[in-house]
Amino acid sequence: xxxxxxxxxxxxxxxxxxxxxxxxxxxxxxxxxxxxxxxxxxxxxxxxxxxxxxxxxxxxxxxxxxxxxxxxxxxxxxxxxxxxxxxxxxxxxxxxxxxxxxxxxxxxxxxxxxxxxxxxxxxxxxxxxxxxxxxxxxxxxxxxxxxxxxxxxxxxxxxxxxxxxxxxxxxxxxxxxxxxxxxxxxxxxxxxxxxxxxxxxxxxxxxxxxxxxxxxxxxxxxxxxxxxxxxxxxxxxxxxxxxxxxxxxxxxxxxxxxxxxxxxxxxxxxxxxxxxxxxxxxxxxxxxxxxxxxxxxxxxxxxxxxxxxxxxxxxxxxxxxxxxxxxxxxxxxxxxxxxxxxxxxxxxxxxxxxxxxxxxxxxxxxxxxxxxxxxxxxxxxxxxxxxxxxxxxxxxxxxxxxxxxxxxxxxxxxxxxxxxxxxxxxxxxxxxxxxxxxxxxxxxxxxxxxxxxxxxxxxxxxxxxxxxxxxxxxxxxxxxxxxxxxxxxxxxxxxxxx
RNA sequence: GGUCUCGUGGCCGAGUGGCUAGGCAGAGCUCUGCAAAAGCUUCUACAGCAGUUCGAAUCUGCUCGAGACCUCCA
Numbered sequence: 001x002x003x004x005x006x007x008x009x010x011x012x013x014x015x016x017x018x019x020x021x022x023x024x025x026x027x028x029x030x031x032x033x034x035x036x037x038x039x040x041x042x043x044x045x046x047x048x049x050x051x052x053x054x055x056x057x058x059x060x061x062x063x064x065x066x067x068x069x070x071x072x073x074x075x076x077x078x079x080x081x082x083x084x085x086x087x088x089x090x091x092x093x094x095x096x097x098x099x100x101x102x103x104x105x106x107x108x109x110x111x112x113x114x115x116x117x118x119x120x121x122x123x124x125x126x127x128x129x130x131x132x133x134x135x136x137x138x139x140x141x142x143x144x145x146x147x148x149x150x151x152x153x154x155x156x157x158x159x160x161x162x163x164x165x166x167x168x169x170x171x172x173x174x175x176x177x178x179x180x181x182x183x184x185x186x187x188x189x190x191x192x193x194x195x196x197x198x199x200x201x202x203x204x205x206x207x208x209x210x211x212x213x214x215x216x217x218x219x220x221x222x223x224x225x226x227x228x229x230x231x232x233x234x235x236x237x238x239x240x241x242x243x244x245x246x247x248x249x250x251x252x253x254x255x256x257x258x259x260x261x262x263x264x265x266x267x268x269x270x271x272x273x274x275x276x277x278x279x280x281x282x283x284x285x286x287x288x289x290x291x292x293x294x295x296x297x298x299x300x301x302x303x304x305x306x307x308x309x310x311x312x313x314x315x316x317x318x319x320x321x322x323x324x325x326x327x328x329x330x331x332x333x334x335x336x337x338x339x340x341x342x343x344x345x346x347x348x349x350x351x352x353x354x355x356x357x358x359x360x361x362x363x364x365x366x367x368x369x370x371x372x373x374x375x376x377x378x379x380x381x382x383x384x385x386x387x388x389x390x391x392x393x394x395x396x397x398x399x400x401x402x403x404x405x406x407x408x409x410x411x412x413x414x415x416x417x418x419x420x421x422x423x424x425x426x427x428x429x430x431x432x433x434x435x436x437x438x439x440x441x442x443x444x445x446x447x448x449x450x451x452x453x454x455x456x457x458x459x460x461x462x463x464x465x466x467x468x469x470x471x472x473x474x475x476x477x478x479x480x481x482x483x484x485x486x487x488x489x490x491x492x493x494x495x496x497x498x
Numbered sequence: 499g500g501u502c503u504c505g506u507g508g509c510c511g512a513g514u515g516g517c518u519a520g521g522c523a524g525a526g527c528u529c530u531g532c533a534a535a536a537g538c539u540u541c542u543a544c545a546g547c548a549g550u551u552c553g554a555a556u557c558u559g560c561u562c563g564a565g566a567c568c569u570c571c572a
Contacts, residue, residue, distance in 0.1 A: 032572075040572090047572045172567075173502065223570085245572030252571090275572070276503095282564060286571060321521070322511060327504080327565075334510040337522030344521085347535085389512050393520035403536055407529085410537095468531060475533080486535050494535090 004383045006061065008241075009325060011249065011272040012171050016385055019271065021240050027058050027065045028239035030231040030269065032248055033125070035072040036106040037088045040113050041292035042315070042330065043278045043285040049316055049436075050275040050324045051243045052119040056434045057382055067122040068234045070227060071110075073103040074128040074210060074220055089209040099209050103129075113295045116312040118436045124234050128226040132212045135221045135229040138263055139200045147262045151191040153203030153217035159196045162258050171257060171272060172250035198255050200225050224255035231268055232260065242269035246276055247284075275324045280305075282329065293330070307332040310339065313440050317342040320388045320435055341396070346439065347496070348399040349427050351406045357420045358413025367401070367410070368419050374398055375426045382434070391430060398423070407489055441497045452483060456493045459485075 006019040021027050031051045034044060051069075058065045073088070088099050114121075128135075139155055142148040148157050162168055163176045176196065199222035204211040211218045231239065237260070244253065253272065260268040277284045280291045293303050301309030310318075318338035322328045362368035374394045381390040402423075404410040415423070431437050455474050462470035475485045478495075485495045 034572080035570085044572050050572095174568075175501080247567070247571055250567060251569090277566075277572075279565080284566070284571090288569090288571070318510085326511080329510070331509065333508085333522075337510060339522090341521045344535095387512080389520080393512065396520055400537070407536055463531080466531075472532075479534090484534070487530075487533085488535085489529075 004380045006383045007385055008271055008273060009385045010270075011274050012267070012269075014173075017271070019240075021063065022238060022270065025062075025064060027063045027241065028235035029055065029058070029065060029067045029241040029243065030227070030235055030239060031067070031069045031122075031242075032227060032244035032252070033069040033071050034106075034110050036103050036110060037091055038106060038287070039294050039296065040110055041285060041287075041294050042298055043292065045113075045117065045295060045315055046278050046319055046324075046328070047243065047245050047275045048114060048119055049117055049319050051273075052117070053320070053388065053435055054241075054243070054273070054386055055120060055122075056436055057386065060429065060434050066124070066235060067120075068124045068126065068231065069122040070230050071107055071125060071127045072223075072226065073100075073107070074226065089207075109296075113312075116295075116299065117316055118312070118438050120436070126230045126234065128221065128230075129210075131226065131230050131233065132221065134233055135225045136201075136214050138225060138229050138232070138259065139221075140215065141263045142200065142259060145262050147258075148200055149193065150216050153219060154191060154199060155201040155216055155222075156192050156197040157200055157255070157258060158193065159198070159258070160194045162262070166258070166261055168258060169254065172254050174250060174254070198222060198224060198251060200259075224252055225259060227252070228256050228259040228263070228268065231256075232264060237264035237268070238266040239269055241271045241273060243273045243275070246274040249274060276327045278328050278330055280330045285330070305332075308336070310335050311440050313437055314339040314342060316435075316437060320437075321392055323385075323387055323389050325385075342437070343441075343496075345392075345395060345399060345431075346437070346441075348402045349431055352402045352424055352427055355402070355405055355420060355424075356412070357415070357417035358411065362414065362416035362419060363411055364414040368415050371398065371401060371415060371419055371423060375422055378426055378430055388435065395427070395430070452478070452495060456485065456495070460493070 007016045008019050009015070010017050029051070031047065034040060048069075051067075055065060055067050088102060091102060139148065142157065143150070143155065146158075147162055148155050159168060159176070169175055201214060201216055201219050201221055203217055203219045208220070210220055212220060231242070242253065242256075249272075257267050260266060279285065280289075280293070283289055283291060285292050293305060297303040297306065298310050298315060299312065301307075314335060315338075318335055319328065321338060321341070374397055377394055378391050381387040381394070384390075401410065401415075405412060405414065455478065459471045459474040462468075462474070478485060483495055483497055485493055487493055
């Protein structure tokens with residue numbers, strides 16, 4: 001079988017393309033991070049888990065990856081054209097907190113959630129407020145190039161002029177004329193030459209707390225410029241992958257492209273990857289829809305729509321079971337299905353780790369071949385635009401094989417030693433290294449496992465004496481504590497912590 | 499209104515012309531002191547209509563339905 005190459009769906013060209021990094025062996029990846037003006041909800045989990053397994057897969061392929069994910073802590077306009085209220089400043093007033101205190105609080109919470117999900121930390125996590133100077137420099141350059149204009153201390157990007165020379169709207173499939181017709185009629189837009197122009201810098205009104213000095217007076221940066229400035233600074237004028245949610249395609253990413261094209265003469269990234277949304281009853285989960293479930297609520301189960309708590313790994317697995325470019329509908333039944341499926345898969349993985357190869361060559365050549373084929377497909381599926389769903393399907397097909405070897409339905413020597421080793425390697429690589437799943441059920445307390453082991457010994461003795469009352473008592477009481485005992489056929493006992 | 503996407507069995511979801519997706523739930527059987535787990539077997543699909551084709555969930559058209567973006571948004 002010829003080794004397949006990584007192909008990714010590029011939103012910019014709307015095609016699956018072979019992934020070829022600009023610098024061989026190295027990958028620069030920028031992913032739009034959170035706005036830390038509030039708590040993260042379930043929808044936010046999707047992009048960060050998605051780009052985490054993409055990051056992990058690139059590492060697995062042997063690339064040196066610089067993964068940059070920003071923290072948007074400068075806030076944007078709540079309602080453009082109106083009083084230009086800074087989202088973060090406004091909330092801070094409500095909660096009577098310093099803006100940076102609020103930013104820190106939600107940044108910490110975000111980091112905590114990311115670690116719950118076992119997401120790897122990005123290589124660099126720059127903040128918008130820490131890069132005001134870079135943003136100002138970039139804006140000056142755009143003005144110098146003639147693609148931005150200053151009005152009353154604010155700076156706007158001239159989209160109309162840009163569109164006359166460059167393919168504006170290519171990423172989002174938009175036509176400028178359509179935008180002209182359909183852009184909402186908002187108040188106070190008189191500053192802009194054209195409605196679709198966007199702010200690079202906004203003059204800060206008196207009450208605005210977050211403000212910085214600039215050549216145009218005191219103000220704060222527009223939303224899109226931060227990503228352009230920070231990606232350019234850390235990844236260069238042209239880098240490999242730019243990621244984010246599909247809802248950022250327009251206007252955010254389209255604007256980034258315009259800014260970078262003027263400043264750097266390049267579309268910033270070669271491959272644009274966008275994950276789809278998590279929906280609730282078919283509707284996108286989001287603040288404005290009022291249908292969001294916070295991550296802390298997911299983990300605790302404390303929400304009217306939740307029948308139970310769902311662990312971070314359950315959510316991660318739930319997301320992995322779907323292709324990242326498909327919408328994923330939230331539901332208790334679906335989450336519970338994911339929880340059980342993950343448990344079954346993980347238990348088989350635990351069994352696999354302990355399997356010893358049988359003597360000699362594969363006793364069942366047909367099975368041996370089938371197992372190898374399923375394993376090799378893992379790489380093919382991942383190379384085909386990160387099809388984690390198909391990899392997991394193959395894992396589930398291998399699960400009965402693993403369990404059958406353990407239970408004796410399949411002879412231990414049915415698989416060759418080499419195949420068994422490959423099986424172990426692939427499961428480790430995919431489950432732990434690439435998919436980033438981890439065991440949540442394990443007790444992290446040696447004393448506890450010692451006590452459980454002791455109880456199991458006592459129960460074994462009881463069963464030998466056919467003292468089932470005692471043995472059942474031990475099993476039932478432990479179960480009430482969330483420790484589930486299973487009698488194996490070979491006389492052993494395994495247990496899991498709920 | 500404009501642009502675009504989607505509609506798969508009880509639930510979640512793979513899948514771009516022919517071959518079983520997979521998970522969860524349900525049913526039966528085997529194993530087991532009992533239970534749990536596991537193994538084996540099994541029931542529900544491709545929104546509707548028409549067309550292209552030897553053959554379509556997969557291509558085309560229409561109808562119905564849902565959603566996304568056009569404003570902050572993962």
